[in-house]
Amino acid sequence: MRILLIGAGGLLGSAVHQALTDRGHKLVTAGRSSGDLRYDITDPAQIAALYEAAGRDGQLDAVASAAGSVPYRPVAEMTPQDWTAAFQGKVLSQVELVRQGLDQLSPRGSFTLITGVLARSPIVTGAAASLANGAVEAFVRAAAIEIAPQRINAVSPTVFTEALDVYGDFFPGFAPVGLAEVAQAYVRSIEGAETGRVFELGS
Amino acid sequence: MRILLIGAGGLLGSAVHQALTDRGHKLVTAGRSSGDLRYDITDPAQIAALYEAAGRDGQLDAVASAAGSVPYRPVAEMTPQDWTAAFQGKVLSQVELVRQGLDQLSPRGSFTLITGVLARSPIVTGAAASLANGAVEAFVRAAAIEIAPQRINAVSPTVFTEALDVYGDFFPGFAPVGLAEVAQAYVRSIEGAETGRVFELGS
Numbered sequence: 001m002r003i004l005l006i007g008a009g010g011l012l013g014s015a016v017h018q019a020l021t022d023r024g025h026k027l028v029t030a031g032r033s034s035g036d037l038r039y040d041i042t043d044p045a046q047i048a049a050l051y052e053a054a055g056r057d058g059q060l061d062a063v064a065s066a067a068g069s070v071p072y073r074p075v076a077e078m079t080p081q082d083w084t085a086a087f088q089g090k091v092l093s094q095v096e097l098v099r100q101g102l103d104q105l106s107p108r109g110s111f112t113l114i115t116g117v118l119a120r121s122p123i124v125t126g127a128a129a130s131l132a133n134g135a136v137e138a139f140v141r142a143a144a145i146e147i148a149p150q151r152i153n154a155v156s157p158t159v160f161t162e163a164l165d166v167y168g169d170f171f172p173g174f175a176p177v178g179l180a181e182v183a184q185a186y187v188r189s190i191e192g193a194e195t196g197r198v199f200e201l202g203s
Numbered sequence: 204m205r206i207l208l209i210g211a212g213g214l215l216g217s218a219v220h221q222a223l224t225d226r227g228h229k230l231v232t233a234g235r236s237s238g239d240l241r242y243d244i245t246d247p248a249q250i251a252a253l254y255e256a257a258g259r260d261g262q263l264d265a266v267a268s269a270a271g272s273v274p275y276r277p278v279a280e281m282t283p284q285d286w287t288a289a290f291q292g293k294v295l296s297q298v299e300l301v302r303q304g305l306d307q308l309s310p311r312g313s314f315t316l317i318t319g320v321l322a323r324s325p326i327v328t329g330a331a332a333s334l335a336n337g338a339v340e341a342f343v344r345a346a347a348i349e350i351a352p353q354r355i356n357a358v359s360p361t362v363f364t365e366a367l368d369v370y371g372d373f374f375p376g377f378a379p380v381g382l383a384e385v386a387q388a389y390v391r392s393i394e395g396a397e398t399g400r401v402f403e404l405g406s
Binding site for chain 2: 120
């Protein structure tokens, strides 16, 4: 398949890139500062430009997102700008990737978005991340019933085993998940036939 | 208790007002175009003004929100402005009501926010509502662990029995819920000791 991968330069994106390449897929990578195509998907206008560039060499069969950024801060210290940054950085970006991608994707193509464990289990300073992940997961369930036979799923991991040295203290007792396992959820979403699913990894 | 009720002029807000008054509470009502205090909570600056006005006569023991508006439209017809309107109209408004309310509320005071069944079960044209409800419910779980002993819950009803004539066709086979029952979830949230809960009503 021909797959557009957003955020391929990151820790997760690299693992997804590897897994999809191993499966024989042809990838077009995109990111703000790395990848074949350089666009900032927090700006809906740049998503349009991204699709125009990605579509030049043929139709896409899948769009996979491994990109999303949100501020971490105690609730009491958040500002309206922080909540809005979380919305633009992880929700609007991915939702517009879907909405604008409907016409770019093959008839049975799929979207795979990234969320995370904070949608279901909170940590201190993670309220904006929880908000964003909860929004994307509910959107995935809703979009699935409208866009069929095109499909949409979310991948929702806990902390990555490979990132425990940096983030482990924020997730005491949470079961981490290895990047290779998370990447397989993208393979499942893209090559399988499921839709409207949130693939929860780790706990 | 002294309770600030947002959206008291609506169908749900009226029922909540009745239930809380019946329980002997003293209500201060607020809304964009009705209530004791007239403010638009989709604007964070007006929330600050609202709290200043509401706090003049003494400390608040609870804040209850029955206000939130989102656009309904097929995913393919949504615009970036529609997603943003849903965020501002139901997410940012309620999240800022909490964040700015932390200093206004008594030490064991509570926030009760409104979400809805679309967070868990989608309907066609409801993707922005799903997104907003999912965001608020995840936020409630996250905020609860930071703001204790202050508390926060969400009330998440299906279609109201009293609104079936207007909205029933959008919810085929969904079990409706009467406004009086929904209002009791506000009573439970405000007078009880639970926190971080999403009270699901109907199915």
